[in-house]
Amino acid sequence: MTELRNTQWVLASRPEGMVAPSNFERREQEVGQPGEGQLLVRNLYLSLDPAMRGWMSDAPSYIPPVQIGEVMRGGCVAEVVSSSAAGFAEGELVFGMFGWQDYAVVDVAGPGPVSKLPEGLAPIDALSALGWTSLTAYFGLEDVGKPEPGETVVVSGAAGATGSVVGQLAKLKGCRVIGIAGGPDKCAWLTDDLGFDGAIDYHAEDVSRRLKELCPDGIHVFWDNVGGEILEAALNRLALHGRVVFCGAISGYNDSTPPPGPRNYINVLVRRARVEGFLVFDYVDQMPQALAALAPLVQSGQLRTREDIREGLTSAPEALVDLFTGAHLGKLMVHISDPSGALA
């Protein structure tokens, strides 16, 4: 086998405030051979996720930050180029944390799982409908929000990759679902294509007033991806014993000073509510069950996703900025290469 050249994006500097393309630096390396229990994979698509902003900072968080000079962390779907691990064969499609690069040598035993793409799914499904964002929606509803049929579920960042799946899964559970998103196109997608019961355009509408209209019985489960003023508006409408699934606070991720906490957090006491943070990576052991539950919904078309695919590994740093400015529509990912002929 000839030596393969590997283009990588490494972290060059830690962002202050908004992430910038200059925080990354390109590097070329030769690719090593997989040792025992390892695979050499060629990345097809790279997923871009809000959590990446946190991995770039050295503030204490749930996993260690990416070090300066280290390949940027990222979830990918890839094709196995050569395998020294039992149960994995050349040409199979796999997904896992393979990083911002063309090729990766990975341990199948971890850290972080290497999963095979289920039959009948496309490579992008691995990062979108079955990706971390969908798994986040799945575990956050099953284990934290626990909505009952007939309850009202409100989702912020509803047109995003996680939020749109949260809403669809809640609809499948028999809930009334209201989404909050930025712009009429996103809102129309939620109600017309995904079957949400209502959508609020926070760019153009008074979120508090609209929540009052659309949630006459209050909000039983508020799924928060955003934080800030939208969180405050939702806390004001929280039903008795309401649950806030605290999934993210993207409105504040790029601020150098933390955003103020919700001024009306006393409502958590008054409504005897529960606010709970959770992280999909805590549920790695339960991934197989989750994928088994989600895959048929994708195959049958009951769970629909939308992807915003940027071309070429070189586009990754610019695309990450768009993730935070909202200049994307659906699950944001980068196309790196195509599957080899046999599987294309």
Add this chain to the structure above:
Amino acid sequence: MTELRNTQWVLASRPEGMVAPSNFERREQEVGQPGEGQLLVRNLYLSLDPAMRGWMSDAPSYIPPVQIGEVMRGGCVAEVVSSSAAGFAEGELVFGMFGWQDYAVVDVAGPGPVSKLPEGLAPIDALSALGWTSLTAYFGLEDVGKPEPGETVVVSGAAGATGSVVGQLAKLKGCRVIGIAGGPDKCAWLTDDLGFDGAIDYHAEDVSRRLKELCPDGIHVFWDNVGGEILEAALNRLALHGRVVFCGAISGYNDSTPPPGPRNYINVLVRRARVEGFLVFDYVDQMPQALAALAPLVQSGQLRTREDIREGLTSAPEALVDLFTGAHLGKLMVHISDPSGALA
């Protein structure tokens, strides 16, 4: 029976900012006779509680506010003067929401339970060791905080009537307990008399630095009575999967604008923590079990309380102000009258 004169404190105006004695007005009335299912009771002691500030406001809350001109709501221990209710006899000691007055005619069927004082307890125990504050501690630990043996429990407002019981109950569960209180006397009481493992004087010490010293494994359960900066300090030390029992936010109760929310509330997500509000009045059905669990601890001296007793119903409005300025030590109550000879 001759007509009894009843002195009452009624709500005269709603406070703006700090509660003031001028928010109350004295009224004299004649006392009626109990109808079927009712008792006429003579109040012995009136409990003063932080929740009263909320009952004086017309902001939406968990129960309707006291109306202007209505007798101020309050928990009391009382002696039955005459009974038209099965199972209650003249001379028995009972406790319930009998209000800021000498006498009350109450329905034993509610709203709000009328309980009998267990054998071997003193009247003040009904409002202190077995009062709403102790029940709050009991249900908040059992149902919300759920500390495990060996976990670290931190309590704010620790020398208060609720906080001091929280700490003692957590010690009985085998937890390491740290209290936060204002002043060296309160702190000494916690460690020397009640057996807390540590105490932090927030008037004199850097709470964040001391929490770091005293909670090397982080805070597993933070019981918050106070809110504000102490809540922020605790959120910074929260252990993974920590629980915040959101019991009160007394630091902000008398502000006319709400206090800022915790600036570091993102820690709830990062630590995958749970913040849960609760209200003792939701547990009325389980009160008998709770009283059965607490009474032996009081009788055996394993659960100790301290009372700050003000003399005479006339002192109630001034005493309520002291509740919020911290110018009291232990459970604050007002002595109204004594039991009749037979039970004294």
